[in-house]
Amino acid sequence: MSEERQYSVMRDVVLFAALGLLILFIFVSQGPVYSLRMMVEAGCYAIIALGLTIQWGYAGLFNVGIMGFIAAGAATSMIVSFPQNADFWNSGGPGLVAMFIVKLAVSGAALWAIYRSERWGIGPKLRALLTAIAIAVAYLVLSEHMAEMSDEIEQASGWMGGLGMPVFVGWIVAGIVAGVIAWLVGKICLGLRADYLAIATLGIAQIIKHFLKNADWLTRGTLTVSPLPWPVQTPADGEFIMARASYLTVVAIAIVIIYLLLQRAYHSPWGRMMRAIRDNENAAASMGKDVNRRRLEIFVLGCILMGFGGAVLIHFASIYDPSGFLDLNHTFLIWVMVILGGSGNNRGAIFGAIFVYIVWVMSEPVALMLFNLIGTYGQAWLGWEPPSDLASRALQMRVFVIGLTITLVLRFAPQGVLPERQARH
Amino acid sequence: MNELVFFINKGLVSGLIIGSIYALGAIGVTLIFGILRFAHFAHGDMMTLGAFVTLILTAALAALGITLPVPLAFIAMFPAMVITAFIAIGLDRTFYKPLRQAGARPVVLVMASVGVTLMLQGLIRLFAGVRARDMFIEAPKEIFRIPFPGATRPVIVTEPQVLLIGFVVVAVIALHWFLTRSRLGKAMRAVSDNPELARITGINTNHVVWATWIIGGALACAAGTLLSMDVTLKPDLSFNILLPIFAATIVGGIGQPYGAIAGGFLVGFCETLAVFNWSILLRPFRDELWFELPNSMALVPTQYKLMVPFLILIIVLIFRPTGIFRGRVLA
Amino acid sequence: MSLLEISDLHAGYGQMSILKGVNLTLEQGEIGVIVGPNGAGKSTTLKAIFGMLNITEGSIRFDGKDITGIRSEQLADHRIAFVPQEQNVFPTLSVHENLEMGAYVRRDDFSSVMDHVYDIFPPLKDKRGQAAGELSGGQRQMVAFGRALMIEPKLILLDEPTAGLSPMFMSQIFDRVIAINRTGVTVAMVEQNAKQALAIAHKGFVLAGGRNSYTDTGQNLLNNPEVAASFLGG
Numbered sequence: 005m006s007e008e009r010q011y012s013v014m015r016d017v018v019l020f021a022a023l024g025l026l027i028l029f030i031f032v033s034q035g036p037v038y039s040l041r042m043m044v045e046a047g048c049y050a051i052i053a054l055g056l057t058i059q060w061g062y063a064g065l066f067n068v069g070i071m072g073f074i075a076a077g078a079a080t081s082m083i084v085s086f087p088q089n090a091d092f093w094n095s096g097g098p099g100l101v102a103m104f105i106v107k108l109a110v111s112g113a114a115l116w117a118i119y120r121s122e123r124w125g126i127g128p129k130l131r132a133l134l135t136a137i138a139i140a141v142a143y144l145v146l147s148e149h150m151a152e153m154s155d156e157i158e159q160a161s162g163w164m165g166g167l168g169m170p171v172f173v174g175w176i177v178a179g180i181v182a183g184v185i186a187w188l189v190g191k192i193c194l195g196l197r198a199d200y201l202a203i204a205t206l207g208i209a210q211i212i213k214h215f216l217k218n219a220d221w222l223t224r225g226t227l228t229v230s231p232l233p234w235p236v237q238t239p240a241d242g243e244f245i246m247a248r249a250s251y252l253t254v255v256a257i258a259i260v261i262i263y264l265l266l267q268r269a270y271h272s273p274w275g276r277m278m279r280a281i282r283d284n285e286n287a288a289a290s291m292g293k294d295v296n297r298r299r300l301e302i303f304v305l306g307c308i309l310m311g312f313g314g315a316v317l318i319h320f321a322s323i324y325d326p327s328g329f330l331d332l333n334h335t336f337l338i339w340v341m342v343i344l345g346g347s348g349n350n351r352g353a354i355f356g357a358i359f360v361y362i363v364w365v366m367s368e369p370v371a372l373m374l375f376n377l378i379g380t381y382g383q384a385w386l387g388w389e390p391p392s393d394l395a396s397r398a399l400q401m402r403v404f405v406i407g408l409t410i411t412l413v414l415r416f417a418p419q420g421v422l423p424e425r426q427a428r429h
Numbered sequence: 430m431n432e433l434v435f436f437i438n439k440g441l442v443s444g445l446i447i448g449s450i451y452a453l454g455a456i457g458v459t460l461i462f463g464i465l466r467f468a469h470f471a472h473g474d475m476m477t478l479g480a481f482v483t484l485i486l487t488a489a490l491a492a493l494g495i496t497l498p499v500p501l502a503f504i505a506m507f508p509a510m511v512i513t514a515f516i517a518i519g520l521d522r523t524f525y526k527p528l529r530q531a532g533a534r535p536v537v538l539v540m541a542s543v544g545v546t547l548m549l550q551g552l553i554r555l556f557a558g559v560r561a562r563d564m565f566i567e568a569p570k571e572i573f574r575i576p577f578p579g580a581t582r583p584v585i586v587t588e589p590q591v592l593l594i595g596f597v598v599v600a601v602i603a604l605h606w607f608l609t610r611s612r613l614g615k616a617m618r619a620v621s622d623n624p625e626l627a628r629i630t631g632i633n634t635n636h637v638v639w640a641t642w643i644i645g646g647a648l649a650c651a652a653g654t655l656l657s658m659d660v661t662l663k664p665d666l667s668f669n670i671l672l673p674i675f676a677a678t679i680v681g682g683i684g685q686p687y688g689a690i691a692g693g694f695l696v697g698f699c700e701t702l703a704v705f706n707w708s709i710l711l712r713p714f715r716d717e718l719w720f721e722l723p724n725s726m727a728l729v730p731t732q733y734k735l736m737v738p739f740l741i742l743i744i745v746l747i748f749r750p751t752g753i754f755r756g757r758v759l760a
Numbered sequence: 761m762s763l764l765e766i767s768d769l770h771a772g773y774g775q776m777s778i779l780k781g782v783n784l785t786l787e788q789g790e791i792g793v794i795v796g797p798n799g800a801g802k803s804t805t806l807k808a809i810f811g812m813l814n815i816t817e818g819s820i821r822f823d824g825k826d827i828t829g830i831r832s833e834q835l836a837d838h839r840i841a842f843v844p845q846e847q848n849v850f851p852t853l854s855v856h857e858n859l860e861m862g863a864y865v866r867r868d869d870f871s872s873v874m875d876h877v878y879d880i881f882p883p884l885k886d887k888r889g890q891a892a893g894e895l896s897g898g899q900r901q902m903v904a905f906g907r908a909l910m911i912e913p914k915l916i917l918l919d920e921p922t923a924g925l926s927p928m929f930m931s932q933i934f935d936r937v938i939a940i941n942r943t944g945v946t947v948a949m950v951e952q953n954a955k956q957a958l959a960i961a962h963k964g965f966v967l968a969g970g971r972n973s974y975t976d977t978g979q980n981l982l983n984n985p986e987v988a989a990s991f992l993g994g
Contacts, residue, residue: 068543139744197535199462200746200750202539204742204743206671206672210668210735211735214732333547396559397558403551404552407544407547414533618852619853619861623847626844627850627861629832630865631837632833633833
């Protein structure tokens, strides 16, 4: 073991030990019920951060739409695992939904056929025209159907309800749905320059957000969905601590499995190829490696983890509120976790996620207290009338801190706190 | 004819207004993209910031008891543009320039601009709160009702809309003059075309970068102010306006200011016409139609307006990633 | 005193060293041609003159001044012009604007230089309003030369000016190089077409493995059987 490597192992141990002490301190000072909740949420963010760290650290992809993938995963899992709504199944709703899926599949197949129509000797101009027509027709048909379907379902049964499947199935499907969305976005943008992926992911996140907010038939809108099922005993059955501790165990097991799989992938030929591409795209491309294909793989994989993490997070919250946890700025909280932890370092991502989440949660009461203090003294000493929305303003301070952290880390510690360990072969 | 007037008011005028705003934003974004080579995610908040600077100056003018034939905010906008331009240069020196000099990849600069946008957002909302504000402090906004032959309803144009259109026309002519006639303007185009060659030729990159931020910052301030004058000043503009502006930039071809203007109007009109209720325009012909006219016949429901720029963006990225005006070949 | 004096230059990208002792001297008014096999460091030698790579040893003197390690934006101040092999015009700028940009560092009246460039390259005069990116390869090369001449350079560096051009254009380019040289401009040129290039050269430098293997007059190198055997294809 080289000295450098020994040093970096030592540093990991020290940092994680410090993190452990911090967690212990919170357990003692805030009590186990609160601390367990915080730890479960931090764990969910760790899963999401792992998804981001492979995208950014392994492949240099800038994903601005994390919140969109999280929301898509959360909604999917809610639908898959929530108990069925008998009213819906007894109405004409299922038929409409089935028809919608059929129409969607037909449109998708038609578009795919046009996309691959080169082999039947169709020129690029005609292909573009056909695609435009197909998109327009599919859009009109689908939006017409969706309008009718949503009216029908909302009148007959309020909303669609879930499918009543086991929670784990919901989580897996959540990952798959997020992955499919990522595949579509990645397929379009990954051949182009890096900025385009950022713009497109921003767009897709906003669209997912608007869709979930407005599709009452699917998500019950402002009425919210609760209680979401847990894979373990819920606190409703009594013990808060036991229930949360079991949930935390599930999350911890998920993190360990994901971490081990990622480490394996990192040291496999596939992982070496990924790093080769990141470090020198041109060299890798000239060696005949399909750079865009590898990037697409990693983008989809990362988004699967984000969708999965979002699902785990929403089930723990137990209430699905489509307008609740969609603040786009949370995307950048996850970015802070990753770049602070050191991009491309899975341990760093876990460390960063837990540490940053704790700071984030703790900063809320601190910011409020600080601002109340300023308000009180300002009033007493200067006769300053504090604005009525002081509390919401105080929370904006945290947005400022996220931004400041990002710019400072980029400038002064581009490697993060736990830089990627140079693997030796 | 009232239906036609409705179409002019809700379709054409709205499209023109929002298109102008997008165009003003997209000019800055496309210049920054072309010269500094990154997508500037802080542009939306720069617009908000500029509008707030204007609001503060307007309040100061109003407090001094000044009244003018034009809205005070419009007058205050010009010094605010200067201030915003300086802030833009300051942001560049503090946050982007060090990264550029360290040879950071463009995507790192994109990320830094996200950091900057969050900081601006936090600061603006910290000091100004989150509620919407009216830019017309001293007097209500004037509304022009232009009678339309054969219709009982008039075409409605407000004072800020007239000012906006006038400003855009002047700004575009001035920009055209600057880019094609002045030494610095030509140098900007040269750097955007081929930065390596520009350096070898001895073009002072620093001056070009300053000019870029001055134009980008000033126009962002104008766009933010004029948009706020048309509706209200809302501090939550930031990410919501980025997508249409980026779409306009990419449609027009990166580094192409004229493309950005065209792209801005294209996105603006597509957006308003997509959410426009076409059944109103068809109502006079309802007896001759072969189908029953539904009450609402919009291509896109209003709440999904954002779909429009996104779809435009996706279609351009698939079929013509260089934009319709052939921006630089991208890699 | 020589105009350009590169002595014992060691340079490379990052850790990788490419030049391992290049010597090159040009007198005022000469044409110097650098030839050699691929990867010998020909273009690298030109680029080393303006700080595109790390110089670890040796020095570059120009017109009596030490210019080792100057940055590319300072080239024009020393009245050195560089014509890259590819992407050597501003494609969306018109021909005229390309020339104006060439004179960016000049604050004096350069209209006579501009007329002179149009005289050397008559086709450009007709196309002066057209975007440079729309021109043919040969005409683009003329724009690139013209742009470089706008500062009235003492030294012009040409990186494989005939690469990718048809043989007809190739000889035209060499004619232009001679014409430019006759106006008193010193030329340092990297060339693949070694025979034609050495034929017009006052001095030739054969590089191999990042150092000089032969240095002589162009004519002597052409007549040197060893050089002919190893570099000029027999």
